[in-house]
Amino acid sequence: MHYAELRRAREELTGPGGQFEIVEQEILGHRLRTYKNAPPSVREVWLASAVFAERTYLVYEDERLTYAQSHAQVTAVAAWLHDQGVRPGDRVAIAMRNYPEWMLIYWASACIGAAAVGMNAWWTSEEMAYGLRDAAPTVLFADAERIERWRAASDVPPMTVVAVRTPASDGTVPWETVIAHPGAMPEVAVDPDSDACIFYTSGTTGFPKGAQLTHRGCVANLMNMLYAGASSALAVERATGVAPPADPPIPVTLITTPLFHVTANNCGAYACTALGGAMVLMYKWDAGEALRLIEREGVTNMSGVPTMAREVINHPSFATTDTSSLTGLAGGGAQVPPDLVQKIEDGVTTARPGTGYGMTETCGIITSISGxxxxxxxxxxxxxxxxxxxxxxxxxxxxxxxxxxxxLWVKGSSVIRGYINRPEATAASITDGWLHTGDVARIDEEGFIFIVDRKKDIIIRGGENVSCTEVEALLYRMPEIAECCVFGVPDQRLGEEIAAAIVLKTGASLSEDAVRDHVAAHVAKHKVPRYVRFFAEPLPRNASGKFLRRDLRDAYAAETTEA
Incomplete structure (x- = not known):
C-alpha cells in the first residue's frame, strides 16, 4: 500500500511553503496547530464563491439558484438582519427542513458576525422551547411545521420570527420581505474566534448542549476536507504514476442529512461551496429519490450515514440507474461496517468508498479515509x-x-470554544485544550485511528446522537417505574436502536406502547425506544451503584442474535 507516499505527501503539503502549511498559534489561551493560509473567517469563504456567478449552486426539487442569485439573496438577508439591529455576537436561529433558504440564512449570519443556531428540525415544541431559551436568538427563521411548534412552546423569549415557505401571520415577517430588502453587504469585522454557529449535541447529562463552533474552527475543518482529498490523491499518484484528471468535474453534492449537523453543513456544504459546486437538497431521505437525483443532476458525491449508501446499493432501481457520475460514496456519523466498504468498491464502478470520523465538538472531521x-x-x-x-x-x-x-483526546484549531451556558460541561469535556471525545480508540504506526468502543452513554441511531440519560429522565416521570436503564443495541439499518430495561414498582402495570407513547409526547421520535423490556428483578449494578449498561446491551444483543 501507499503509506510511505502518504507520509511524504503530508510532510510536503503541511510543511513550510506547502499549500496546507501548519503553524502553531496562541488561540483561546492555548498553543494550537492551525493552517497558515486559511481564510480568517467564514465570511471570506462565502464572499470568495462569488466568482462562480453563473454556476448552479442550490437545487431543490424543480428550483435552481445560481451563485449570483444566491449571493444577491444572502446580501439582502444580511442587510435586513443588520438593519434589525443584529450585531456580531448575536444569534440567528434556523428551524426548518433542508430548504435552500437554510444555507442562505447561514451564510448571511456568518457574514455579519452573528452565530447561526441550527435548531434540530425533529424537536418537539418542548425541546424547541428549551433550545430557544438556551440560545436566546434575536431572530428565528422557521418553516410551517416549526412555526407551529414555536407557537405551542411555552416560556419562549421574545424574538422576531420570519416565516419561510409559509404565509406570514400573527406578527411573523414574510421571507419575501427579507430577500427584497435593499442594501449592500454590511462591512463587518468578524473575529476568527467568535461563534460562527451553534449546533446542539446530545450529551451524557441529558439536555442537549449548544456547541460553540468558531469561524476559525469551521474554516479549519474546510481546510481539513480539502487536505484529505489532496494528500490522498498525491500519494496515489506518486505510488502508481496515475495522475488525477487535469480538469476534474465540477462537484455536485447530494445532501442527504440535516443541515443542522456538521456532516451536511460543515463537511458537505462548505467543501461544495468552496469548490464552486452544486448542492442538491432532499425534502427527506428516500433511496429511490436519491438514485433519481443522482442520474438527473449528475451527482458526483453522496455522503450520509452508512445505512444510506447501503440502501442505495440495495435498491431495486440501482441496476437500472445511471450512477456513472459518482466518484465518491461516503458514510459518516457512525462507523461504516467493513462489508459495506467492499460493497461500494465492487458495486459502483466509478465511485470509491470513503468515510470520516468527527464530532460537532471538532467542527467536523478528525479523520478521513477513502479509496x-x-x-x-x-x-x-x-x-x-x-x-x-x-x-x-x-x-x-x-x-x-x-x-x-x-x-481518544484531540487538540487543535477546530475544537469548539465550549458549550453555551454550560461552563461545567465545558470544563468536563476540554482539559488544557484537549477535547475528550468519549470514544475508545487505538492509533496505529501510520497514524490511522481505529474506534473500538464508546465510553460515554450515547447511542448513535442513524447518525443522530441520543442521550441515554435524557431518555431515562423522561421514563422516570412515569410513576409506575422504579428503575430503568437505556442502552443501544446493534441494528443493521441504523447502526444502533434504542432499548429500555425497566423495573416496575410493586403492583404497577405498564405496556410497551404506553412507555413509547410517553417518550414520544416529549421528545423527537428518533429518541423513542424501539425495544422495551420489563424485568422482575433489580437491574444489574456495579459496586458504586451504577447500572451495568454494557452488560445489559451485550445480553440483549446475544438474545436477539440467538432468536
Missing amino acids: DFFVDKPDSAGPYMPNFEVKCVDDDGNTLPQGEAGE
Whole structure:
C-alpha cells in the first residue's frame, strides 16, 4: 500500500511553503496547530464563491439558484438582519427542513458576525422551547411545521420570527420581505474566534448542549476536507504514476442529512461551496429519490450515514440507474461496517468508498479515509487531520503507548470554544485544550485511528446522537417505574436502536406502547425506544451503584442474535 507516499505527501503539503502549511498559534489561551493560509473567517469563504456567478449552486426539487442569485439573496438577508439591529455576537436561529433558504440564512449570519443556531428540525415544541431559551436568538427563521411548534412552546423569549415557505401571520415577517430588502453587504469585522454557529449535541447529562463552533474552527475543518482529498490523491499518484484528471468535474453534492449537523453543513456544504459546486437538497431521505437525483443532476458525491449508501446499493432501481457520475460514496456519523466498504468498491464502478470520523465538538472531521486506503483498512476511521494533536489516555488521563486502546483526546484549531451556558460541561469535556471525545480508540504506526468502543452513554441511531440519560429522565416521570436503564443495541439499518430495561414498582402495570407513547409526547421520535423490556428483578449494578449498561446491551444483543 501507499503509506510511505502518504507520509511524504503530508510532510510536503503541511510543511513550510506547502499549500496546507501548519503553524502553531496562541488561540483561546492555548498553543494550537492551525493552517497558515486559511481564510480568517467564514465570511471570506462565502464572499470568495462569488466568482462562480453563473454556476448552479442550490437545487431543490424543480428550483435552481445560481451563485449570483444566491449571493444577491444572502446580501439582502444580511442587510435586513443588520438593519434589525443584529450585531456580531448575536444569534440567528434556523428551524426548518433542508430548504435552500437554510444555507442562505447561514451564510448571511456568518457574514455579519452573528452565530447561526441550527435548531434540530425533529424537536418537539418542548425541546424547541428549551433550545430557544438556551440560545436566546434575536431572530428565528422557521418553516410551517416549526412555526407551529414555536407557537405551542411555552416560556419562549421574545424574538422576531420570519416565516419561510409559509404565509406570514400573527406578527411573523414574510421571507419575501427579507430577500427584497435593499442594501449592500454590511462591512463587518468578524473575529476568527467568535461563534460562527451553534449546533446542539446530545450529551451524557441529558439536555442537549449548544456547541460553540468558531469561524476559525469551521474554516479549519474546510481546510481539513480539502487536505484529505489532496494528500490522498498525491500519494496515489506518486505510488502508481496515475495522475488525477487535469480538469476534474465540477462537484455536485447530494445532501442527504440535516443541515443542522456538521456532516451536511460543515463537511458537505462548505467543501461544495468552496469548490464552486452544486448542492442538491432532499425534502427527506428516500433511496429511490436519491438514485433519481443522482442520474438527473449528475451527482458526483453522496455522503450520509452508512445505512444510506447501503440502501442505495440495495435498491431495486440501482441496476437500472445511471450512477456513472459518482466518484465518491461516503458514510459518516457512525462507523461504516467493513462489508459495506467492499460493497461500494465492487458495486459502483466509478465511485470509491470513503468515510470520516468527527464530532460537532471538532467542527467536523478528525479523520478521513477513502479509496485504496479505506479498502486496505476497512475497519479504520483513517489518519488524523494535520491541525490536530491526538492521544489515547487511560481513566486518569495518562497518555498510553502507541497502539494501546484508550479514550481518544484531540487538540487543535477546530475544537469548539465550549458549550453555551454550560461552563461545567465545558470544563468536563476540554482539559488544557484537549477535547475528550468519549470514544475508545487505538492509533496505529501510520497514524490511522481505529474506534473500538464508546465510553460515554450515547447511542448513535442513524447518525443522530441520543442521550441515554435524557431518555431515562423522561421514563422516570412515569410513576409506575422504579428503575430503568437505556442502552443501544446493534441494528443493521441504523447502526444502533434504542432499548429500555425497566423495573416496575410493586403492583404497577405498564405496556410497551404506553412507555413509547410517553417518550414520544416529549421528545423527537428518533429518541423513542424501539425495544422495551420489563424485568422482575433489580437491574444489574456495579459496586458504586451504577447500572451495568454494557452488560445489559451485550445480553440483549446475544438474545436477539440467538432468536
